[in-house]
Amino acid sequence: MTELLLTAENIGLTIRGNPILHNVNLRVAAGEIVALIGPNGAGKSTLVRVLLGLLRPDSGRVWSRPGLRIGYMPQRLALDGTLPLSVQRFVTLGTPAARARVQAVLAEVGAAHVLDSPVQAVSGGELQRVMLARALLREPDLLVLDEPIQGVDLNGQYELYDLIGGLRRTHGCGMLMVSHELHLVMATTDHVLCLNRHVCCSGHPDHVARDPAYLDLFGIDGARRLAVYHHHHNHHHDLHGAVVPDLPLSSASGGEGGHRPPVEQDRG
Amino acid sequence: MDDFLARALLGGVGVALAAGPLGAFIVWRRMAYFGDTLAHSGLLGIVLGTVLNLNLQLGVAITCLVVALVLVLLQRQRRLATDTLLGILAHTTLSLGLVALAFLETVRVDLTAYLFGDILAIGPIDLYWIWGGALLALGALAGLWRPLLAITVHEELAQVEGVPVFPVRLAFMLLVAIVIAVAMKVVGILLITSLLIIPAAAARRFARSPEGMALLASGLGCAAVGLGLWASLRWDTPAGPSVVLAAAFLFVLSSVVPGRSWR
Numbered sequence: 001m002t003e004l005l006l007t008a009e010n011i012g013l014t015i016r017g018n019p020i021l022h023n024v025n026l027r028v029a030a031g032e033i034v035a036l037i038g039p040n041g042a043g044k045s046t047l048v049r050v051l052l053g054l055l056r057p058d059s060g061r062v063w064s065r066p067g068l069r070i071g072y073m074p075q076r077l078a079l080d081g082t083l084p085l086s087v088q089r090f091v092t093l094g095t096p097a098a099r100a101r102v103q104a105v106l107a108e109v110g111a112a113h114v115l116d117s118p119v120q121a122v123s124g125g126e127l128q129r130v131m132l133a134r135a136l137l138r139e140p141d142l143l144v145l146d147e148p149i150q151g152v153d154l155n156g157q158y159e160l161y162d163l164i165g166g167l168r169r170t171h172g173c174g175m176l177m178v179s180h181e182l183h184l185v186m187a188t189t190d191h192v193l194c195l196n197r198h199v200c201c202s203g204h205p206d207h208v209a210r211d212p213a214y215l216d217l218f219g220i221d222g223a224r225r226l227a228v229y230h231h232h233h234n235h236h237h238d239l240h241g242a243v244v245p246d247l248p249l250s251s252a253s254g255g256e257g258g259h260r261p262p263v264e265q266d267r268g
Numbered sequence: 269m270d271d272f273l274a275r276a277l278l279g280g281v282g283v284a285l286a287a288g289p290l291g292a293f294i295v296w297r298r299m300a301y302f303g304d305t306l307a308h309s310g311l312l313g314i315v316l317g318t319v320l321n322l323n324l325q326l327g328v329a330i331t332c333l334v335v336a337l338v339l340v341l342l343q344r345q346r347r348l349a350t351d352t353l354l355g356i357l358a359h360t361t362l363s364l365g366l367v368a369l370a371f372l373e374t375v376r377v378d379l380t381a382y383l384f385g386d387i388l389a390i391g392p393i394d395l396y397w398i399w400g401g402a403l404l405a406l407g408a409l410a411g412l413w414r415p416l417l418a419i420t421v422h423e424e425l426a427q428v429e430g431v432p433v434f435p436v437r438l439a440f441m442l443l444v445a446i447v448i449a450v451a452m453k454v455v456g457i458l459l460i461t462s463l464l465i466i467p468a469a470a471a472r473r474f475a476r477s478p479e480g481m482a483l484l485a486s487g488l489g490c491a492a493v494g495l496g497l498w499a500s501l502r503w504d505t506p507a508g509p510s511v512v513l514a515a516a517f518l519f520v521l522s523s524v525v526p527g528r529s530w531r
Contacts, residue, residue, distance in 0.1 A: 053428075054427060072424075079421060079422075080296050083296040083421070083478065084475045089477065090421065093414075094418060138429070
């Protein structure tokens with residue numbers, strides 16, 4: 001029994017004579033994680049803006065379940081340096097909440113220590129977590145994350161994806177996630193849409209990874225990096241760079257084809 | 269204290285109180301040039317008010333608002349950047365005001381007073397307009413505070429979270445137009461922007477919250493009015509520019525005094 005949260009049918013959009021989106025179909029069901037991948041300029045962010053109702057498509061239609069609560073994590077935040085705004089104020093701008101509640105949500109995303117910092121003073125990775133906290137505070141039915149790992153170093157990226165993947169369990173929300181790399185989203189995703197102005201291919205991540213259209217789009221080299229994705233560290237780094245050991249489970253699988261040995265990225 | 273001096277002080281303080289919080293938003297939203305453009309169109313409002321026999325401040329407010337709406341319309345075409353559009357609008361409307369003024373042969377107009385302010389000539393009626401406009405602007409801004417802050421931080425995020433972005437933005441423009449209309453008498457249309465942004469900029473280093481910065485900007489604006497008027501009497505300098513210089517002095521002072529910067 002899957003209840004639909006959001007659907008888009010035959011979306012087409014042309015901006016100043018440039019076709020940006022052509023005949024795009026998409027659906028997100030409750031509790032489902034859908035990833036939107038594609039190269040730069042493929043129209044991913046534009047599609048997200050259409051889905052959020054920020055941009056009107058030339059053709060097609062977007063439907064969302066009545067009363068759907070969306071938590072949106074935008075790609076970037078360009079906050080003027082003259083605005084004195086603490087993280088707590090930033091997080092509660094969209095949803096008023098008591099300090100304890102804000103602290104709890106920030107703790108959940110691993111950013112409790114920046115509660116009283118100015119927004120402009122937190123690092124790139126912390127800012128992503130803070131924006132995620134603001135989206136979670138709305139108790140959303142659907143999380144829309146636009147390039148959620150931007151400005152985060154490599155180990156932080158895996159950590160952030162683990163965190164995001166876990167949110168489905170803890171919050172029960174559906175997710176639409178934009179990324180330009182498949183290997184990062186594969187572990188947690190139910191359904192992948194590979195976009196390059198139109199939907200090149202879609203389906204389960206394993207299926208998409210073998211699809212000729214995907215290989216065309218990203219090239220063999222890009223596709224090969226998939227092998228890396230399945231590897232496991234025996235430890236990871238927290239926000240301060242300290243080593244945090246993982247629970248003993250690391251029976252690292254080498255990926256499907258085993259193109260390459262797992263690569264350790266230890267930059268402690 | 270002389271009556272005219274008391275009125276000048278009272279009028280200046282009224283303007284400074286409203287200009288503080290509004291100026292803070294103009295600084296945060298990087299809209300200084302926008303405020304300047306609206307102010308430039310104020311002269312056209314004077315002519316309009318004179319011809320239509322309206323209250324001049326009402327004429328200015330209406331003209332500013334129309335110019336703001338024209339800007340919103342022009343922004344829909346995306347060929348020219350906003351600052352280019354603002355430059356076109358600012359100087360076109362100022363020149364239009366000057367040319368239209370020349371046609372009013374029967375009316376004697378003290379151009380300098382409109383361009384640079386005539387705070388010492390504030391009459392009792394002016395005071396009503398100033399305080400009425402200032403209180404209206406402050407009250408409306410208080411009601412608008414939360415959504416306006418949200419769209420200042422991230423417009424699209426605010427829209428997804430349910431803020432009616434366009435009406436809020438329009439209401440903010442209206443408030444700027446009102447404050448420009450009431451501030452004109454104090455510092456004149458060419459100097460109004462300074463009263464909006466200099467106190468806010470001076471307040472930045474000492475503020476830890478948006479509200480704190482807005483309040484401090486109001487306070488510093490009032491201090492600048494007092495200081496400027498005092499200097500103007502002491503050295504017999506033009507009052508409006510003296511107030512602006514006093515604000516600039518406070519700004520310089522704020523950036524050199526030792527204090528804990530939040531960041």
